[in-house]
Amino acid sequence: xNTPAEASHNHPxxxxxxxxxxxxxxxxxxxQLCVVRGVQLTPIxxxxxxxxxxSHKAVKAYDLLDRIxxxxxxxxxxxxxxxxxxxxxxxxxxxxxxxxxxxxCNCSGHxxxxxxxxCNNCQEVEERxxxxxxxxxxxxxxxxxFIVHSxxxxxxxxxxxCAQTMSSEQS
Numbered sequence: 001x002n003t004p005a006e007a008s009h010n011h012p013x014x015x016x017x018x019x020x021x022x023x024x025x026x027x028x029x030x031x032q033l034c035v036v037r038g039v040q041l042t043p044i045x046x047x048x049x050x051x052x053x054x055s056h057k058a059v060k061a062y063d064l065l066d067r068i069x070x071x072x073x074x075x076x077x078x079x080x081x082x083x084x085x086x087x088x089x090x091x092x093x094x095x096x097x098x099x100x101x102x103x104x105c106n107c108s109g110h111x112x113x114x115x116x117x118x119c120n121n122c123q124e125v126e127e128r129x130x131x132x133x134x135x136x137x138x139x140x141x142x143x144x145x146f147i148v149h150s151x152x153x154x155x156x157x158x159x160x161x162c163a164q165t166m167s168s169e170q171s
Contacts, residue, residue: 023053029108030092039090044072048083049104052093057123058101096125098154103127113137114152119159121166126159 030049034041041049051067052059065080072079084102087093093102094114103116103125115130133153141148158166 019055023050026053026092026104026106026108030090033090033092033108037090039086042083044068044075044079045083045086047071048080049087049092052087052102053104056103056125058096058099058103058118058125060099060101064102094127094152096154097152098156116152116154117159118154118156119162120156121158121162124159 027046027050030046031041047068048064051064061077061080061084064084065075065077068075068080084093084095087102088095090108092105092108094105094116095101096103096116096118099118105114106127107129112129113134115128115133117126117128119125130153134151137151137153141151
């Protein structure tokens with residue numbers, strides 16, 4: 001039987017992106033980080049992480065629950081939320097506040113700020129480091145004597161792939 005993420009890997013990513021490798025690397029990094037940090041990547045946490053990495057689209061908690069039920073019949077909303085809390089705490093996923101959903105983190109190995117580009121058409125979320133933007137934002141925050149608890153920028157629009165498709169369809 002396929003693992004949760006393998007089910008979608010039968011469909012190639014349109015940009016030539018090797019998503020199977022992408023998922024494998026994300027899961028390997030998560031396992032290594034958990035060992036180094038002395039925390040448990042339990043089977044349910046691993047499955048939730050794998051389902052989140054199933055695509056680069058943000059996924060809602062109840063969608064995760066629906067998809068994990070066939071694998072973990074006893075899974076309840078609290079089970080998913082505990083796993084999500086752990087994965088966020090470990091920096092393995094990000095919460096996309098504007099969508100009330102979650103996406104895998106491309107930079108799990110280190111603490112970082114996030115700029116998330118969210119395509120309104122295909123729903124894919126791209127994580128960018130945007131160091132110049134973050135430095136400028138940090139300067140503004142310091143000037144305001146504001147104490148930051150978390151910092152994420154979410155920008156909604158149309159990704160390059162969808163814009164190109166839309167442009168081709170209009171021609």
